[in-house]
Amino acid sequence: MKFSDGYWQLPDGYTVLRATEVRDIVADPRAGTLTVFATTHRIRGRGDTLNAPLLTVTYSSPAPGVVRTRISHHDGGLPPHPQFALIGDTGFTPTVQATDEGGRLTTGDLEVSVRRGFGWHVEYRSAGRLLTASTSRSVAAVTDDAGHAYVHEQLTITPGELVYGLGERFGPVVKNGQSVDIWNLDGGTSSEQAYKNVPFFLSSRGYGVLVDHPGKVSFEIGSEAVERTQFSVPGEVLEYLVFDGPTAKDVLRRYTALTGRAPRVPAWxxxxxxxxxxxxxxxxxxxxxxxxxxxxxxxxxxxxxxxxxxxxxxxxxxxxxxxxxxxxxxxxxxxxxxxxxxxxxxxNPYIAQRSRLFTEGKERGYLLRRTDGSIWQTDLWQAGMALVDFTNPxxxxxxxxxxxxxxxxxxxxxxxxxxxxxxSEGVVYHDGSDxxxxxxxxxxxxxxxxxxxxxxxxxxxxxxxxxxxxxxxxxxxxxxxxxxxxxxxxxxxxxxxxxxxxxxxxxxxxxxxxxxxxxxxxxxxxxxxxxxxxxxxxxxxxxxxxxxxPWAFDDEAVEITRRFTHLKYRLMPYLAATAEAAHTDGLPVLRHLLLEFGDDRSALNADTQYMLGDSVLVAPVLDADGHVDVYVPDGVWTSLLDGSTVTGPRWVHQVHSTGSLPVLVRPGSVLPWGNQTSRPDYDWADGVTLRAFELADGDRREVVVPAADGGDGTRFVVERAGERLVATGPASTWRLQSGDVVVDAVDGHAELTLA
Known part of the structure; x- marks a missing residue:
């Protein structure tokens, strides 16, 4: 949502009150809060404090490396509901201080500093390095002629900085230049609408931002002020959290520690x-x-x-x-x-009028009601359908x-x-939710x-x-x-x-x-x-x-289904370890290259390929003739399908037959390779082959193969010393492989000479 007409003017029908002068800063070390009082025009004398709106900005920290910012205009509203269920560190208190020059809150390596006086200026730094800033014209309370209120914030974008995230969005993965409304809609995959809207973005500079508002959040990612990311919410209060890195993986770890991580899912x-x-x-x-x-x-x-x-x-x-x-x-x-x-x-959560559940739900008060007490209904999707009110236990x-x-x-x-x-209007929830x-x-x-x-x-x-x-x-x-x-x-x-x-x-x-x-x-x-x-x-x-x-298409489709299903089941020891990282660290199984190669500028815009975990690069073929361009990061990468190699960093153009695509193993990887192709839920460590790819002299890799039943995993260590590759593990059946050379482990030890 845009609140400006170019840089200088406002659109018709809007009143904008911007944080202009910091008049006071109060540090509360016991509560761990830093509260800033900013006027919306310059104060030159006592008379200027009359009829003068005041914006209150409070900084706190729910966990190390995370800063919460709360911007309020009128703060007398009822507690908002629902709210995101954020976890936080209940035993943590940040360091805060206020001086004649300004105020500072420190949480881990992350620091937010506020400057006193005329000219709004707030900086977020990590270990002294500037991540982003809220500067002149950034913080504002807005009212339109119809009486609707909004609050917005703008954070600076550094030249070359790229912004990602905001849920499952089907346009360019890099969000710079886009306007994005966080509003779940059933719009398919070919429009700006999305089923999974998440008011969180991740920056290539190593920080993330979550707007703590479960309703409609409007983002302007360099699309209103080209050097800033703007986000706004309806109402009189805006809260957001800044997550420190320094890497994109670290940001996701901190973010999911607060919003929750995926549980383990069944092996089947x-x-x-x-x-x-x-x-x-x-x-x-x-x-x-x-x-x-x-x-x-x-x-x-x-x-x-x-x-x-x-x-x-x-x-x-x-x-x-x-x-x-x-x-x-x-x-x-x-x-x-x-x-x-x-x-x-x-x-689904929709109850058709003809359903046996409709009368039950209506009589017991389990269906969402309109403000007049009647059941909210529509014919879109199912005739006369109503909604289950999940705010009612x-x-x-x-x-x-x-x-x-x-x-x-x-x-x-x-x-x-x-x-x-x-x-989103005209209805009443059981618990009074907005x-x-x-x-x-x-x-x-x-x-x-x-x-x-x-x-x-x-x-x-x-x-x-x-x-x-x-x-x-x-x-x-x-x-x-x-x-x-x-x-x-x-x-x-x-x-x-x-x-x-x-x-x-x-x-x-x-x-x-x-x-x-x-x-x-x-x-x-x-x-x-x-x-x-x-x-x-x-x-x-x-x-x-x-x-x-598959046979509804042709015999080749059957063969390809078989080949890649078998491949996936052989990859299960590796995929299971990657899934464990989703559970323990909040890292996705399917990853944008930003997460693995954040220092490689050429990798940051790649959105037709992905890392499957940290070691396997996949580039789907999106062309009828089999042409595919794949960005290969630094090192010698090995095709998992045919053993050929390609050296990066560079873009590589290839042509693949129907049953093939670039599936490249990262140099320095040890890939645990399962011995089953008939099902995914087997004993992944039994008979596993440790496949080593381009380990350098002195490299040491620890491989943990999870247990399919959720028990303790099995640990292996693979090391290269000169031209020898040595692996240790349990005294059970497993193997070590490099290229075409495979050796069986004896008493928990395997060794081979590299070609």
């Missing part, structure tokens, strides 16, 4: 998911033919998902299997689970009670669809209710969702998928950009519809997308009006 969830697709015609015979067809073609399947029409038309959501299609659901699930499958079913128990019944029949997880079409703040936050409560139920029934580490919408903190309820994309190469690229942005917004796990959702993909698009999808954290074959079983 990393396998291939297959669905009925959306509007296709299916019954148990169809489902069985899909499942058996995958097995007959050696296409290992972990999860089968039943999409919307497992329930009766016009009844969504009522949690009743359509008797015309699935007359014996319990027996069917038993038969499918006997084939080694896990079961997922589609749900009894409504949560009621809704999840039906989920427990499904779990008791053999369902293992839920696809929590929708959650974006939420009214509808504007609830618009984005509604999906958080929805997913949390479902995820907590899965944890309660299945246990820690066995709960997993397939969720579409989210906001800050949603990473604590994985997995999320990219929403409704098209079946084109262009949509494949925008899908990847969305995943990269979401990973830079604190989300560890992410998936997407292989081949695209809308339309039927050309076989070539489908086959290229297969490699991308199976080299993601989670992999799902799903479509809208057509099926995604």
């Amino acid at each position: 969830s990393f396998g291939l998911w297959l669905t009925t697709s959306f509007t296709t015609s299916y019954d148990e015979a169809t489902v069985t033919s899909f499942v058996d067809g995958m097995a007959e073609r050696d296409l290992p399947l972990s999860v089968f998902h039943f999409d919307c029409f497992w329930m009766r038309e016009f009844h969504w959501t009522d949690f009743v299997w359509d008797p015309a299609t699935f007359p014996e659901p319990q027996a069917m699930l038993t038969r499918l689970k006997a084939k080694g499958l896990h079961i997922s079913v589609w749900i 009894d409504a949560c128990d009621w809704y999840t009670g039906y989920l427990r019944e499904l779990l008791a029949t053999g369902v293992d997880c839920f696809k929590t669809d929708f959650g974006e079409r939420i009214p 509808p504007e703040r609830m618009h984005n936050y509604y999906t958080h409560l929805y997913n949390q209710s479902v995820f907590d139920t899965l944890v309660d029934v299945r246990g820690e580490g066995e709960a997993v969702l397939f969720a579409r919408s989210a906001t800050a903190g949603g990473q604590t309820m994985p997995v999320h998928w990219g929403g409704d994309n098209d079946s084109t190469f262009a949509s494949m690229a925008e899908t990847l950009r969305g995943g990269l942005s979401l990973g830079l917004s604190g989300f560890g796990f992410w998936s997407h519809d292989i081949g695209g959702f809308e339309g039927t993909p050309d076989p070539l698009v489908f086959k290229r997308w297969l490699a991308f999808g199976l080299l993601s954290s989670h992999s799902r074959l799903h479509g809208s009006g057509s099926v995604r079983v």
